[in-house]
Amino acid sequence: MAREVAHTPGNSKLLAILVSAEHGILYLVSLVLLALGVGILVLLTLTIVQGGASGAEKIIVILEELLLVLIVLEIFVTVQTHLAGGRLQLEPFIIVGIIAIIRHLLSVVVRLTVSVSPSESRQQLTELAIYAGSAFILVAALALARWSRQRLTPSPPGPATPALPDDG
Secondary structure: OHHHHHOOHHHHHHHHHHHHHHHHHHHHHHHHHHHHHHHHHHHHHHHHHHOOOOHHHHHHHHHHHHHHHHHHHHHHHHHHHHHOOOOOOOHHHHHHHHHHHHHHHHHHHHHHHOOOOHHHHHHHHHHHHHHHHHHHHHHHHHHHHHHHHHHHOOOOOOOOOOOOOOOO
16 A cells, blocks of 8 residues: 555655755755865964964864864765765764764863863863774774675676696
8 A cells, every 4th residue: 555655646746856855955065065165174274374373283273174174075975975876875974973083082182281170181081081982983883884895795706716637
């Protein structure tokens, strides 16, 4: 009964409209992601030119902002892959998570370099340990996803190995 309802002419028109709407929204999201990436790079350039921070602080800010651009671009590529008819993949989202955790790790490390009270220091070290554990779990998940993809993908047939002559 459900199949009969799904294949009625009215439903296929509705489905076509919904698919078109989805593609329109995905194209809009793609444009916003590109604009966001460019905006981050422009703000990063302005931050570098304006100065005001020490060399080490500038390097950390540059690294954090570049990692943010990588996150945005990874999501952009995922949206583009979906628009091109590809299936959504798990790996890009895990990679985005790893990059985001690395950004947070960097900010915690920078905060630890500033003199703080022992209780704040303990809290930041706990935060650092949690982020490090999360990064480890995500890297393990990425390795598992890649391993399982290789196991599920059939290997192309290689050249046939010649039979060895029988001595007997």
